[in-house]
Amino acid sequence: MRILIIEDENKTAAYLMKGLAENGFIVDAAADGNAGLSLTDDYDYDLVILDVMLPGRDGWEVLSEFRRKGKTTPVLFLTARDSVQDRVKGLELGADDYLVKPFAFSELLARVRTVLRRGPVRQPDVLRIADLEIDLLAHKASRGGIKLDLTPKEFSLLALLVRKSDEVLSRALIADQVWGMNFESDTNVVDVAVRRLRTKVDDPFGKKLIKTVRGVGYVIEND
Numbered sequence: 688m689r690i691l692i693i694e695d696e697n698k699t700a701a702y703l704m705k706g707l708a709e710n711g712f713i714v715d716a717a718a719d720g721n722a723g724l725s726l727t728d729d730y731d732y733d734l735v736i737l738d739v740m741l742p743g744r745d746g747w748e749v750l751s752e753f754r755r756k757g758k759t760t761p762v763l764f765l766t767a768r769d770s771v772q773d774r775v776k777g778l779e780l781g782a783d784d785y786l787v788k789p790f791a792f793s794e795l796l797a798r799v800r801t802v803l804r805r806g807p808v809r810q811p812d813v814l815r816i817a818d819l820e821i822d823l824l825a826h827k828a829s830r831g832g833i834k835l836d837l838t839p840k841e842f843s844l845l846a847l848l849v850r851k852s853d854e855v856l857s858r859a860l861i862a863d864q865v866w867g868m869n870f871e872s873d874t875n876v877v878d879v880a881v882r883r884l885r886t887k888v889d890d891p892f893g894k895k896l897i898k899t900v901r902g903v904g905y906v907i908e909n910d
């Protein structure tokens with residue numbers, strides 16, 4: 688899952704980037720609206736976190752422009768003022784949720800997950816394949832009712848395979864979506880991570896869900 692933060696305060700941006708990265712997200716940051724909008728042309732984000740008070744074009748202008756371009760990516764805006772007017776304006780302009788500064792990181796993370804779960808197209812909270820169950824909201828996975836102890840990256844990897852079940856995902860795509868690495872990077876990282884994921888998701892169970900497609904990548908199939 689890739690998130691863009693548009694925030695001019697370096698300290699806040701760095702703090703959010705670090706926290707979100709630790710929770711398995713790929714995070715980019717832009718310090719003003721134009722830089723942010725241009726990044727949204729280059730990448731498909733799952734969520735944009737947008738500060739309202741920005742130099743040059745403020746968050747409202749950025750949000751309007753973003754929606755005018757037909758982008759349906761969810762937007763979570765950050766406002767320093769807890770005023771009803773502000774909130775209404777943001778939601779009217781097409782934001783999905785908001786947070787009033789200052790906020791605790793845990794609060795932001797909860798909000799981010801809620802917005803991501805809704806997505807541009809509403810997704811169910813819980814995805815199931817065979818006896819595998821993934822709770823996108825709670826960030827938990829289980830097989831046959833047994834909780835799987837996954838790291839945030841392992842969860843992201845498994846969630847990606849399940850969300851795109853029946854699609855063979857190339858190592859490059861997985862590297863990009865889960866680690867934010869490009870194709871030139873060492874995609875061996877993907878093989879190592881899949882191997883580790885299998886020891887938790889497949890090895891203890893009878894039916895193997897993660898399949899290798901030789902020379903291509905990996906897939907989880909619905910059958």
Ligand code: CA
Pocket residue numbers: 694695696738739740741
């Ligand atoms: Ca600001």
